[in-house]
Amino acid sequence: MVHEKNDGINKEIAVPPFPQNRPALSWELKIKKTLKLVPPFLGKFRPIVGQCCHQCTPDSLSKKTGQNFFLGFHDLLKVNETHTRYRGWLVRRVCCVLFVSGCKVYASPANNRLERVCQSNRVKEALTAEHNAPEGGDSRGQINRLSPFLPLINTCIIPSLLRFVGWVVLKMFASIFDSIQVNLNHLPALHRASQEGSLLVYVYVRQSIMDCALIPLVLLCHNLRVPYTVSPLQINSYSLRSILQKVGVVLLPPSAVTEQDAELDSLYSTVMTSLVRELLHEGQALSVGVSAESGRGGQWLARIRQLIKEGSVPDVSLVPVGISYDCVPKTKNIQVGLSSLLPLLWSLLWRRPGGGVRIHFAQPFSLKEMCESGRCRVDEWLPLQDLLLPVILDNRTNSVFGRRRMSWLLPSSHYASELKEPTHPERDLSIAIILHLIYSATSCMAVMSTSLVSSLLLYRRRKGTSTSLLCRDVAWLTEEVLFRNKDVGFGGSLAEVIHYSLSLLAPHLIIAAVPSSKDPFIVPRPSLAATLHLTFQAQIVTHTFILEAVGACAVSAMLCEVASSGVSTMVRSSGVDGKEVKDDMEFDVVLCQSELTERALQLCHLLPPGFMPPCQSSQSFALDAVDSLVRCGILIMEEIPREVPKCDVWKKDALTWTTSDDPYNSDSDCEEQDLHSYKISQSSQCPEMLFFLCSMLSGHLRTLCWATTKLDLLHTPLLEAEFVAQIHSHLCDTASKKKQHYESCSEEAAHTAVRTLIDLGVLLEEHHKEGVFLDVSPLFQLSDNRKKLHRFISHYLYN
Structure with missing residues (x-):
């Protein structure tokens, strides 16, 4: 952790004040009055x-970043005359226009990119393999077959249009957010990598369509190369598609509604791989979003890795971005057209900004180094049914x-040869890279x-709490x-x-200002929409607490087994439901x-993707989970007493001698492994803390x-989409x-549960022309067997 310099940075990152002309509600006045004497303590240290x-x-x-102190944050929405070369009262009124016009933009014309893509061996082989491929390899016939992808190939960056769009986006974000804070610590490393000619690929986790615009806007405002942005949206308006494609946005083909539909075209993956190759040869940067639930978007990373393996691209520097x-x-999974965009922009002009954004750029690292x-x-990767079915069914x-x-994180269309060999290590390595970047x-x-407030209200104070x-x-x-x-x-x-x-969470909470009490009482609103938002x-x-949550659920499973054996383990606590006992x-x-x-x-194998780094073994993660409970004070370690003290070497049995040239010999073979046991802490806060940690994973396990x-x-059998829909309805x-x-009722939770059941061997996939059926x-x-599976999962639920 580094100490934050006291040079006004704290003032920039403070919570934005609310407009003074807005009438305050009664509960807001009571909160301010109640918390008036609480001293400030936040923002002292920055990890x-x-x-x-x-x-x-x-x-x-x-490769160190070059500084040992915290550089602070930059709010993109606070543009004034100091960000321009000019001064004066007129400059203060048009400073945003002057600032954007002064930003450095790297032009990227398409030039002869279409010809290079058509002449690539990869595209030629794909066209030849098709039944309707034109004989003789006529170039006009090739272009006719590639006509749906021509606008995508000709995507370019026009500096004047990019500056105008950047100004519009800045004004739009000022109506949506209170602030957009950018961590400046790793920006010098990005500038240095850009000057050295490194190919940068920015990777972020998809949350909203705003993600696609935030990263290019930040890079534009800091004079870095604006990347070509891969967008998963379906844009219906021709004029809007034309504008976006001239500012470096790679869209889906017009005929495809989703990424899965686009991947069904036999030529799409081949053309996109060639397009990525040409963009990287031009020295362009890329921006790719990956879904944490389904891994969608990871196929672009697999294409880049494939190009590096072939030698077409020497190396790229991956930059994880945390938003x-x-x-x-609430703009997720929508189709954008001109008819839907104009009302959206009009409504944004009349709404009060809600919430801020914090953006962290990580240190760039070499993809080639990670692969080689x-x-x-990935040689220890096994199917989930091999890992857990013997435990579930055979005890x-x-x-x-x-x-x-x-x-399932990577569609099989990228590895056609793996249809016969689904456990190919090359595919597993690409999946490991996707998982690592999500993490x-x-x-x-x-x-x-x-x-923080949502987590406390959901997992610790579910029945409500005072301010x-x-x-x-x-x-x-x-x-x-x-x-x-x-x-x-x-x-x-x-x-x-x-x-x-x-104030931001108020629509999803019930806040009661009791006249007889100084503290307002806060309860999560018991509705589906409110709970999913808080979740x-x-x-x-x-x-952040995944290690402690896994360890707490493991303790819950063992206590459940003890309780089923006839030993009472009911405790009394204000935060835990259960029978009351008279003693402590x-x-x-x-x-x-x-x-x-x-x-x-065993619980590690049931976690959704993104919670564990793929470079760490499950055994190591499980040991860390148990150790984390000791650090938290929930468990107390005790050594199991021995009949003979370990230091008493005279009373031990005779030592076993081995030959020195034995390759399997180890000095620790003759030593006994240290035996430890744990007892749960007798602190009155222990059950409440245990319940808080277990509740973090209870939604996934209950699903x-x-x-x-x-x-x-x-x-x-049912179609996979229909099967997931029925599970979600249930x-x-x-x-x-x-x-x-x-x-436990979100669509993502239902999709993750179905994928887990498929990996467990509970559901079987049957491929037909109509699609994938599940049985x-x-x-x-x-x-x-279903009862055994239900019992195995429910043991981890804290009761």
Whole structure:
């Protein structure tokens, strides 16, 4: 962590004040009055985020950024005359226009790119392989076949149009966000890489369509090369498509609605690979977004890696980008047309800005180094059913060592040869790169104040809390986040932070200003939309505490087994539901280290993609999860007493001698492994903390449980889309009946649960002309096996 310089930076990153002419609500006045005496403590230390992986890219990590102090933040929306070369009253009124016109823009004309793409061997072979390929390889026939992709190939960057669009986007973002704060720490490294001629590829995790515009805008305002941006949106308007393609936006073909539809065309992947090759040969930068749930967008990274392997491109520098929102704009998965864009822009002009944005650029690292170093190993990857089915069905105590293979993250169209060999290591390595970039970009994201409040209200104070108690929780959680080397996207006094967060989350909360009490009472609104919004905001907190959450769920699984064996483990706590006991809380259960690590290891295999770095083994992650509970004070380590002290070498048995030339000999073979056990802390805060950590993964685990119960009610086989839709409908109906647990009802949760069941072998994929059909496997058509699966998952749910 580095100390933040006291040079006015804190004033720039403070929470933006609300307009003074807006009438304050009664609960806002009470919050300000209640928290008036709370001293400010936030924003004192800033962790160093965005460093390269020390295991996969040590050479890139050794390239230091050149400064040992924090450079501060730059708000893109605060443009004044000091950002221009001119001064005066007229300049203050047109400073934004002058600033954008003064930004350096690297022109990128298409020139003869179309001819080069058509003449590439990859495209020629693809055209020849088609049944309707023109004989003789006529160039006009090739162009006719490639006509749907011609506008994509001719995508270019016109400097004057880019400056105009940049000015429009700045004005639009000023109506949407309070601020756009950019971390300046790694920008010097980007400038240096650009001057050295390195090919930069920016990778971010998709959250909103605003992501596509934020990264080019930041680079434009800091005089860096604006990248060609890969957009997954379907643009219906011809004029809008023409404008976007002239500012470097690579769109989907007009006939494709989604990325999956585009990939169905046999020529699309080939043409896009050739297009990426030509763009990189021109020295252009790229910007690619990857979905954390499905891995969509990762095929572009696979294309770049394929070009490096072939030798067409020497190397590229990957730059993970973390984008954090106080409130994510609701613009996801929409089709954009001129008729829908104009009302959207008109509504933005009359709305009050809501929330800020924090952007972190990570340190660039070499993709070639990651691929050729051999440190990111995939030889231990196994199907999920090989890892967990023996434990679930056969009740084995020891798990199979390995890591879950997620082949669905990368469509098989990129590796046609793997239709016969689905476990090819080349494909696994590309998937490992996708997973690593999802993890790196997520690790760069700052934890916003709305994320902290959402996490506390969902996982710790689900039944409601007072403002003063929420204030103490936010102060504690902020310190824990900073301790884990995560940056926070807010600053200022605690009163301002709480007031700002609750104002943004107010539509999703019930805030009762009780006249007899000074503290307003805050409860999450019990609705599907409100719970899903709070859950989405709290995801980054779950990523931050993933080790502790896995370890806490492993403890819950072992306590569940102890309770089923007849030992009472019910405790009394204000934050945990359960039977009350007269005495103080006591856990006399001894948890074995090996068994606890086994439970954590098994849970690691059920995690969604992006939570674990692929360069770390599952065994190491499970051990770290158990150790993290010791650091938190939840578990207390105790050594198992021995009959003979370890230091008493005379009373030990005779030493076993081995030959010195034995290749399998180790000095530690004759030593006994240290045996440890754990006891749960007797602190009164322990059950509340355990419940808080377990609740972070309860939504994902509960989705798996509910999806498992639906299997016997489905009439299979069904199309995959229809199957996911029925599972999603079942999740919503179950939550509505229970009137709780709405966090398990999102479409992403249903899709992730179905993919997990497919990997487990519960569902079988059948490929037909109409699409992919899903059917329940014969093994899990037996109700006993479904009950075993449900019991295995439900053990990790804290009760």
